[in-house]
Amino acid sequence: MTTSSETLFASAQGEGRHSAASAEPACDEGVRAPDDASLPLRGVRVLDLTRYLSGPYATLLLAEMGAEVIKVEVPEAGDDTRHIAPLQGDVSFYHSTINRSKASVELDLKSEEGRRLVHAMVADCDVFIQNFRTGVAERLGFGYDVVSKLNPKLVYCSISGFGGTGPESRRAAFDLIVQAESGVMSLNGEGDSPPSKLGLPVADLSSGMFAAHGILAALVRRSRTGKGGLVEVSMMSSLLSLSVYNATRYFVTGETPKRMGSRHPGVVPYGQYAASDGNVLLSTFSDGSWKKIVDAMDRSDLAKDARFATAASRVVHRDVCDAVLSEVFAGFTSEEVVNRLDKAGIPCGVVRSLGEALEMEAASGSGSITDVKYPGKVGSIRSVRIPIKFDGEWCPAQPAPALGQNNAILDRYKKS
Structure with missing residues (x-):
C-alpha cells in the first residue's frame, strides 16, 4: 500500500512508481518541472476510468497539480473524444485539452483479464474515479463495495448525471441535457427569447471541479483516519449548487427567476450597454x-x-x-x-470575443497560456493552463498521451 494515516500522500520516489508522461519538455520560466517534488499532489496515484469531459476535467486538475493519473481506455478506439475534430496531425484539440499530463493504458473492462488488472491496480492506488452511468461500474465489477474491500484506504469518486439513487439515477446524461433539466438554461438569454444553453459546458466542468474538491477533501480526511471513502458528485446537483442565491430567492418568495440577459433583478445600472464601436x-x-x-x-x-x-x-x-x-x-x-x-x-x-480575450492574455506574458509540445509531426498545441499557481509558479502542462502510450505500466500488475 502507498498510504498511511500519518502522512497525507505517499512519496512517489520509491520503487514501483511510474511517471505519467513519457517525455518531459523543458518548462518556461516561472513554471515547475513535471517531476518537481514540490507539486502538491506529487506521490498521489489516480486510476482514471472516466470518459468525455466531466471526469477527465477532474483528473486533469489532479494531474497538473502533481498526481500520477493512469487513464484506462478502450483498446484501439480509446476515449471517444480522441476522434472529435478539428485534429492537428492525429491529435484532437478536444482530447488534448482535457487529457494533458496523464498516462494512457488500454484495457478491455468487459474481459476477465481487464477486470483482474483493474483490481490489481486498485490495490496500488490512492484514488479511483469513474463517470459511468449509475449501475455500470457495479455491473463491470468496479463498484465501491467491491473496490473498497480491495483497498480500504482508497478514495473512490463517482460522477453521475443525476445521482446514485432515485428514479432519475440511471438516465444517460450529457451537459446539454443537464443544463436544460437543472433550470440553468431558463436563466440564460433575454426575457423575450427562448431559453438558451450556456456557451460553456458548465455541467461537465462544474461537476469535474466539485469532484476534484471532494477527492482532495477525502484525502485530507484519510490523513487523520487512515481510511478512504466514497465521494459522489452529480452534474445535476453541481448546477443546482451554482444557482446559489437564485435558489434561495425561489424558496423564500416562491418566484422563479426570469431571464434578464446581462441585467440584474435588483441593481441598476448593471449589464451590457452599447458604445460607438462595441x-x-x-x-x-x-x-x-x-x-x-x-x-x-x-x-x-x-x-x-x-x-x-x-x-x-x-x-x-x-x-x-x-x-x-x-x-x-x-x-x-x-x-x-x-x-x-x-x-x-x-x-x-x-465585451470581447473569446478569441480577443485569448490573444490579449497570450500577449500579457502572464504565463497562463502555453505551447504544449507534442512529438513527431504534431508540433505544438497552444493551451490554457489550469488556473492555479503555487508559490508564484504555474503547474506544468504536458502533452496528452497517445492511446496506450503507457501500456508498459500494466506489466507490473500482470505479474501480481
Whole structure:
C-alpha cells in the first residue's frame, strides 16, 4: 500500500512508481518541472476510468497539480473524444485539452483479464474515479463495495448525471441535457427569447471541479483516519449548487427567476450597454455609483434627476435609466467608456470575443497560456493552463498521451 494515516500522500520516489508522461519538455520560466517534488499532489496515484469531459476535467486538475493519473481506455478506439475534430496531425484539440499530463493504458473492462488488472491496480492506488452511468461500474465489477474491500484506504469518486439513487439515477446524461433539466438554461438569454444553453459546458466542468474538491477533501480526511471513502458528485446537483442565491430567492418568495440577459433583478445600472464601436458591461452595487458614472461621462446634470438618485428608484425606472445611459455611452468608444469609468472606481469592462480575450492574455506574458509540445509531426498545441499557481509558479502542462502510450505500466500488475 502507498498510504498511511500519518502522512497525507505517499512519496512517489520509491520503487514501483511510474511517471505519467513519457517525455518531459523543458518548462518556461516561472513554471515547475513535471517531476518537481514540490507539486502538491506529487506521490498521489489516480486510476482514471472516466470518459468525455466531466471526469477527465477532474483528473486533469489532479494531474497538473502533481498526481500520477493512469487513464484506462478502450483498446484501439480509446476515449471517444480522441476522434472529435478539428485534429492537428492525429491529435484532437478536444482530447488534448482535457487529457494533458496523464498516462494512457488500454484495457478491455468487459474481459476477465481487464477486470483482474483493474483490481490489481486498485490495490496500488490512492484514488479511483469513474463517470459511468449509475449501475455500470457495479455491473463491470468496479463498484465501491467491491473496490473498497480491495483497498480500504482508497478514495473512490463517482460522477453521475443525476445521482446514485432515485428514479432519475440511471438516465444517460450529457451537459446539454443537464443544463436544460437543472433550470440553468431558463436563466440564460433575454426575457423575450427562448431559453438558451450556456456557451460553456458548465455541467461537465462544474461537476469535474466539485469532484476534484471532494477527492482532495477525502484525502485530507484519510490523513487523520487512515481510511478512504466514497465521494459522489452529480452534474445535476453541481448546477443546482451554482444557482446559489437564485435558489434561495425561489424558496423564500416562491418566484422563479426570469431571464434578464446581462441585467440584474435588483441593481441598476448593471449589464451590457452599447458604445460607438462595441459593448461595455457595468457591475455596480453601491447606492452612490450613479453619480460617479455620470460625472465620469461629463453628464453631472443626470445626478440631479430624482428618478436615478437612489438604487431603489433606479430599479423602478430601469428602462429609462438604461436608455439614458446607452445614449451617453453612444458618444464614446468602448475603450474610452471603460477608461473613464475605471478611473472613477466603477467595475466595468469591454465585451470581447473569446478569441480577443485569448490573444490579449497570450500577449500579457502572464504565463497562463502555453505551447504544449507534442512529438513527431504534431508540433505544438497552444493551451490554457489550469488556473492555479503555487508559490508564484504555474503547474506544468504536458502533452496528452497517445492511446496506450503507457501500456508498459500494466506489466507490473500482470505479474501480481
